Amino acid sequence: MSAFSFSKLVIFGVGLIGGSLARGLRERDAEGAGRVIGVGRRLHTVERALELGVIDAAAALDDDAALAEALKGADIVLLAAPVAQTHALLERIVPHLEDTTLITDAGSTKSDVIEAARAALGARIAQFVPGHPIAGRESSGVEAALPDLYVGRNVVLCPLAENAPEAVERIAAMWRATGAVIGTMSAAQHDRVFASVSHLPHVLSFALVDQILASPDAELKFSFAAGGFRDFTRIAASSPEMWRDVCLANRTALLAELDAYTEALAKLRAAIDAGDGAALETVFARSRAARAAWQERGGKRAADAAPDK
Amino acid sequence: MSAFSFSKLVIFGVGLIGGSLARGLRERDAEGAGRVIGVGRRLHTVERALELGVIDAAAALDDDAALAEALKGADIVLLAAPVAQTHALLERIVPHLEDTTLITDAGSTKSDVIEAARAALGARIAQFVPGHPIAGRESSGVEAALPDLYVGRNVVLCPLAENAPEAVERIAAMWRATGAVIGTMSAAQHDRVFASVSHLPHVLSFALVDQILASPDAELKFSFAAGGFRDFTRIAASSPEMWRDVCLANRTALLAELDAYTEALAKLRAAIDAGDGAALETVFARSRAARAAWQERGGKRAADAAPDK
Numbered sequence: 001m002s003a004f005s006f007s008k009l010v011i012f013g014v015g016l017i018g019g020s021l022a023r024g025l026r027e028r029d030a031e032g033a034g035r036v037i038g039v040g041r042r043l044h045t046v047e048r049a050l051e052l053g054v055i056d057a058a059a060a061l062d063d064d065a066a067l068a069e070a071l072k073g074a075d076i077v078l079l080a081a082p083v084a085q086t087h088a089l090l091e092r093i094v095p096h097l098e099d100t101t102l103i104t105d106a107g108s109t110k111s112d113v114i115e116a117a118r119a120a121l122g123a124r125i126a127q128f129v130p131g132h133p134i135a136g137r138e139s140s141g142v143e144a145a146l147p148d149l150y151v152g153r154n155v156v157l158c159p160l161a162e163n164a165p166e167a168v169e170r171i172a173a174m175w176r177a178t179g180a181v182i183g184t185m186s187a188a189q190h191d192r193v194f195a196s197v198s199h200l201p202h203v204l205s206f207a208l209v210d211q212i213l214a215s216p217d218a219e220l221k222f223s224f225a226a227g228g229f230r231d232f233t234r235i236a237a238s239s240p241e242m243w244r245d246v247c248l249a250n251r252t253a254l255l256a257e258l259d260a261y262t263e264a265l266a267k268l269r270a271a272i273d274a275g276d277g278a279a280l281e282t283v284f285a286r287s288r289a290a291r292a293a294w295q296e297r298g299g300k301r302a303a304d305a306a307p308d309k
Numbered sequence: 310m311s312a313f314s315f316s317k318l319v320i321f322g323v324g325l326i327g328g329s330l331a332r333g334l335r336e337r338d339a340e341g342a343g344r345v346i347g348v349g350r351r352l353h354t355v356e357r358a359l360e361l362g363v364i365d366a367a368a369a370l371d372d373d374a375a376l377a378e379a380l381k382g383a384d385i386v387l388l389a390a391p392v393a394q395t396h397a398l399l400e401r402i403v404p405h406l407e408d409t410t411l412i413t414d415a416g417s418t419k420s421d422v423i424e425a426a427r428a429a430l431g432a433r434i435a436q437f438v439p440g441h442p443i444a445g446r447e448s449s450g451v452e453a454a455l456p457d458l459y460v461g462r463n464v465v466l467c468p469l470a471e472n473a474p475e476a477v478e479r480i481a482a483m484w485r486a487t488g489a490v491i492g493t494m495s496a497a498q499h500d501r502v503f504a505s506v507s508h509l510p511h512v513l514s515f516a517l518v519d520q521i522l523a524s525p526d527a528e529l530k531f532s533f534a535a536g537g538f539r540d541f542t543r544i545a546a547s548s549p550e551m552w553r554d555v556c557l558a559n560r561t562a563l564l565a566e567l568d569a570y571t572e573a574l575a576k577l578r579a580a581i582d583a584g585d586g587a588a589l590e591t592v593f594a595r596s597r598a599a600r601a602a603w604q605e606r607g608g609k610r611a612a613d614a615a616p617d618k
Contacts, residue, residue: 134535154533189529196521197534201541203577204513209596211566211573212505220498222603224463225506226443232510234540236600240593244586251581257520258578262571264520268512269567272560277553284549287518291545294531 004177005032006075012061012089014038014049017106017133018080019145022054024178027147032177037070041081049142061092071096076104076174083107084245090120090128097124104131104171108194109249110158110187126162129171130187131155132194133180140239151179158187188253195253200261202243203254205236313486314341315384321370321398323347323358326415326442327389328454331363333487336456341486346379350390358451370401380405385413385483392416393554399429399437406433413440413480417503418558419467419496435471438480439496440464441503442489449548460488467496497562504562509570511552512563514545 009025011018018038026033038055040046046058059066071077071093079089086107093103103121107113110130117128135153155175159168172182185193212221247254271279318334320327327347335342347364349355355367368375380386380402388398395416402412412430416422419439426437444462464484468477481491494502521530556563580588 134533154535156533183533185529189526192526193530193533196524196530197538201517201537203581204517204574205541206593206596207574207577208510208513208570209600210592211570213595213599214573215505215569217498217501220494221502221505222599222606224443224465224492224502225603226463228510228544229506230604231540231543232514233600235537236593236596237604238593238597240590240597243593244590247581247589248584248586251584255578255582258574258581260524261517261520262574262578264523265513265516265567265571268516269564269571272512272556272567273564275557275560277557280556281549281553283519284515284545284547284552286522287515287545288547288549290522290531291518291542294534295539295546297531 003032004029004173005034006174007034008037008074008076009034010037010039010070010074010077011055012039012077012079012093013081014040014046014055014142014145015080016140016142016144016149017135018078019049019052019054019142020135020147020149021078021080021106021133021174021178022049023145023147024150025174028179029177034075037074039067039070052142052145054142054145061089067092068096071098071101074098074101076102076171079103079105079107082242082245083109083113083249086113087116087120090117094120094124097127099127101127102167102170103128104157104174106131106133107249108132108198108246110190111252112249114158114160114187125160126164126167128160129163129168130158130160131171131175132158132190133175135180148179150175153180154183155180156190157182157184158190159184191250191253192257195250195257199243199246199250199254200257202235202238203247203258204261205233206243209233209236312341313338313482314343315483316343317346317383317385318343319346319348319379319383319386320364321348321386321388321402322390323349323355323364323451323454324389325449325451325453325458326444327387328358328361328363328451329444329456329458330387330389330415330442330483330487331358332454332456333459334483337488338486343384346383348376348379361451361454363451363454370398376401377405380407380410383407383410385411385480388412388414388416391551391554392418392422392558395422396425396429399426403429403433406430406436408436410436411476411479412437413466413483415440415442416558417441417507417555419499420561421558423467423469423496434469435473435476437469438472438477439467439469440480440484441467441499442484444489457488459484462489463492464489465499466491466493467499468493500559500562501566504559504566508552508555508559508563509566511544511547512556512567513570514542515552518542518545 022036036055037057038046038049039059041061043060049055050058059070118125133155135149331345345364346366347355347358348368350370352369358364359367368379427434442464444458
């Protein structure tokens with residue numbers, strides 16, 4: 001018997017994340033896989049997923065009959081569209097939502113998604129298990145979807161007090177079937193953690209490029225930028241729209257991390273200004289050691305993908 | 310006839326940078342190459358370069374007779390030791406310095422090196438042509454030296470008012486013979502440029518790891534750090550001693566860039582706080598476009614090496 005089986009999975013937004021879930025479940029364990037339906041804002045975007053064989057059927061979000069048909073008898077619904085659409089998507093889903101259907105999501109922020117879900121689902125909030133697969137890549141879209149995208153990657157679940165343990169375990173089992181490793185934490189913890197290790201670095205990286213751009217000798221600076229600049233600013237190649245939404249969605253946690261960072265930077269500034277080499281070396285050495293320990297513990301593997309989302 | 314020939318080159322500090330110059334000159338154009346002498350603070354460090362065939366002879370810095378012999382009839386001297394040693398090295402060199410010998414360096418800061426050179430060389434300052442090959446790598450030491458390290462890389466020269474044009478051209482020709490591309494700018498310009506595109510990113514990267522370390526949920530944060538964190542903090546794996554020295558040596562320019570950055574960051578903070586998505590998207594999109602243009606123009610090639618120095 002298959003470790004995870006389902007009869008019907010409905011994916012809202014069949015891009016890299018949703019498409020890789022579909023391919024992971026279907027190609028890694030064909031025995032357990034049921035039907036996968038893709039739903040998109042415009043039909044032609046999900047039709048591409050259909051052509052590629054990533055899904056079995058496609059439905060347009062604004063086609064009420066197709067949506068009802070898609071959600072009929074669904075075991076699991078995955079929201080894999082931008083987090084700002086969570087409330088609107090759930091409002092479309094809720095009239096057709098069966099009692100036995102579980103909903104999860106792939107959003108990179110959690111407190112705001114949960115707030116939207118509570119507003120849209122009301123008493124049915126127990127059916128929503130918030131999640132976040134940590135597996136972005138530079139590429140996006142269903143063409144970039146891979147059956148092994150999640151192998152060895154973290155998927156964070158942020159169970160709600162209302163969720164039945166079986167519901168959480170069912171979503172965990174789905175992700176484990178794609179090769180992912182499951183972590184659970186509270187939504188507040190999740191948002192602090194990702195504000196720190198993902199959202200803040202993106203803001204810092206965008207800020208550096210923008211600051212150079214605004215300087216009078218920008219051209220000269222860019223022409224001598226080398227490997228350090230390239231690595232530091234790789235994440236500034238990320239989608240402006242997505243990172244705008246992330247910054248707004250995770251505003252509170254991001255501001256807290258940004259303020260702590262600004263303080264840490266001010267201390268380094270004071271040490272540079274005072275010519276305090278010992279203080280600088282202490283911070284740099286401590287930082288290097290912590291980063292090396294991270295890499296040693298498997299950070300490198302966990303970080304095989306390029307930018308995170 | 311060879312494009313660049315020399316009879317005797319003396320390298321102080323035969324590590325990655327000095328060793329790669331020696332190998333580049335000897336292996337890329339054997340016809341033009343003369344003798345290469347390595348000088349080290351301790352003899353055993355340069356003896357390794359001798360064993361590897363990177364240099365023809367080794368001398369210890371504190372051996373006066375060997376130093377005199379090494380510098381006798383030298384065309385070019387390269388200082389490739391940490392910049393903080395510049396003054397002390399030149400004081401050892403100056404008693405044996407012939408009028409026809411040119412000195413250049415490989416330091417990643419220039420104003421401080423020039424100040425040290427003026428103090429040590431006095432009236433002979435015209436013999437010193439300040440330089441900076443932009444070709445660091447994660448590895449260091451003479452074992453990592455490569456004959457083609459400089460192929461397609463930038464070497465910045467910061468000619469002094471006292472330098473004869475022929476002196477500058479001779480040093481430029483030496484680097485060109487290794488495959489490098491020569492740029493010239495003033496020392497102040499150089500220090501601003503590298504404060505911006507190299508020194509500041511290093512400080513920002515060290516600061517992020519240190520700020521995470523100091524937070525109560527550091528362990529959890531590190532355990533979910535992924536690709537964005539990895540890229541952003543790759544340069545925090547750099548030598549704490551070297552970056553301490555760079556920060557102190559380039560203090561003025563670095564503080565100016567750091568202050569401009571802090572201001573840019575404060576503006577982004579205000580936009581996040583105000584929920585001003587349009588302002589965030591404008592900065593992120595502008596930054597992404599500039600970074601893409603940089604990569605397009607060949608930044609990728611120039612950045613093939615990992616961390617810069």
